[in-house]
Amino acid sequence: MRIPRCVYSVLLVLISVSAPCLAADPPIWFNPMKSFVRSPFSSELELYTGGITGRSVGAAFDSASKGDLGIRYTFGFMRAFNFSLNYMYSNQTRSFTAVTPPAGTLPTGTALMRAANLNMFFGNGEMSLAHFGRNTFYLSPGIGFVRSGARSMTIVTPLGQVSSPLLPGTSVSFNLGAGFKVFPVKHFGLRFDVRDFVSGGGTGNLNGSAASVCPAGLVPGGGCQQINSFLSASQQFFGAIPVQNNLVFTVGLIFKIL
Numbered sequence: 001m002r003i004p005r006c007v008y009s010v011l012l013v014l015i016s017v018s019a020p021c022l023a024a025d026p027p028i029w030f031n032p033m034k035s036f037v038r039s040p041f042s043s044e045l046e047l048y049t050g051g052i053t054g055r056s057v058g059a060a061f062d063s064a065s066k067g068d069l070g071i072r073y074t075f076g077f078m079r080a081f082n083f084s085l086n087y088m089y090s091n092q093t094r095s096f097t098a099v100t101p102p103a104g105t106l107p108t109g110t111a112l113m114r115a116a117n118l119n120m121f122f123g124n125g126e127m128s129l130a131h132f133g134r135n136t137f138y139l140s141p142g143i144g145f146v147r148s149g150a151r152s153m154t155i156v157t158p159l160g161q162v163s164s165p166l167l168p169g170t171s172v173s174f175n176l177g178a179g180f181k182v183f184p185v186k187h188f189g190l191r192f193d194v195r196d197f198v199s200g201g202g203t204g205n206l207n208g209s210a211a212s213v214c215p216a217g218l219v220p221g222g223g224c225q226q227i228n229s230f231l232s233a234s235q236q237f238f239g240a241i242p243v244q245n246n247l248v249f250t251v252g253l254i255f256k257i258l
Contacts, residue, residue: 028131035080035127041258042082046072046191048252052090052118057242059097066092068248070120080128086144088120088248094148096241109157115148115169120197122175134183139176146173146199146244171244173199181254191252201241 047070054065068090076082094115099108122144130137151166177195184190 029129031080035078037079038077039079040077042074042076043257044072044074044254045257046074046252046254048072048191048193048250050193050248050250052092052249053247054092055245061094061096061242063094063244063246064092066090068092068250070250070252072252074126076126080131082126082128084124084126084140084142086120086122086124086142088122090118090120091116092118092246094118094244109155111156112154113151113166114154115151117149119147119149120173121145121147122173124175124177134186134189136181137179138181139178140193140195142175142177144173144175146171146197169201171199171201173197183254183256187256189254189256191250191254193248193250193252195248195250197244197246197248199244199246201243 049067049069052066052068054063056062068088070086070088072084072086074082074084096113097110099110122142124140124142126138126140128136128138148169151169152163153166154163155161175195175197177193179191179193179195181189181191
């Protein structure tokens with residue numbers, strides 16, 4: 001029962017905030033023939049916050065739901081189509097665990113990769129579906145990349161255990177969002193946005209991410225060379241890291257520059 005109540009509460013807030021503007025003008029719906037007509041240059045700066053969902057793929061891949069913070073610059077010179085540049089940060093953690101099968105001279109073992117500090121850089125188009133005075137419903141596709149920082153790899157084999165930092169992982173990301181912008185006053189407004197991100201390789205590529213990282217003294221029997229062989233060859237045994245899918249909810253404060 002709590003979820004429906006929350007949804008109803010949000011809808012009531014949106015209606016109450018936008019009511020003065022909605023009453024002022026009839027709605028103007030999306031018209032493909034007129035959407036890309038040139039108009040005076042517009043510019044908006046926005047700070048936003050919200051939450052990003054986690055996802056699990058079997059027992060091997062897991063990401064935790066966390067909060068997010070971001071900044072967005074939106075500009076346009078067409079009647080119903082704008083562009084935006086975005087940066088979003090989240091302290092979301094991701095982990096990927098795999099067990100290798102026996103394979104030649106490499107030791108059988110388990111590898112755990114962790115990644116934190118998710119950074120997203122992306123650009124978007126913003127197509128207005130309907131105008132209600134100074135308020136707008138929009139659809140917004142985009143593309144960018146996701147960068148996972150603070151990565152580490154832990155290898156456990158019969159020869160021992162060793163942990164190593166990894167270079168940050170970067171992957172291409174596509175997103176599709178929809179939302180509502182409301183301007184109670186001329187230069188200040190609010191944005192309510194829901195966006196789905198699909199990123200190849202949730203924590204980036206494993207290959208080439210670490211050099212020789214385990215001093216022989218840390219591994220019983222001096223098996224450091226084998227451990228590093230295990231690390232460098234890990235991708236072919238693990239297979240591709242699953243595609244990551246994250247749903248992001250944000251509320252932003254907009255300052256209309258022009």
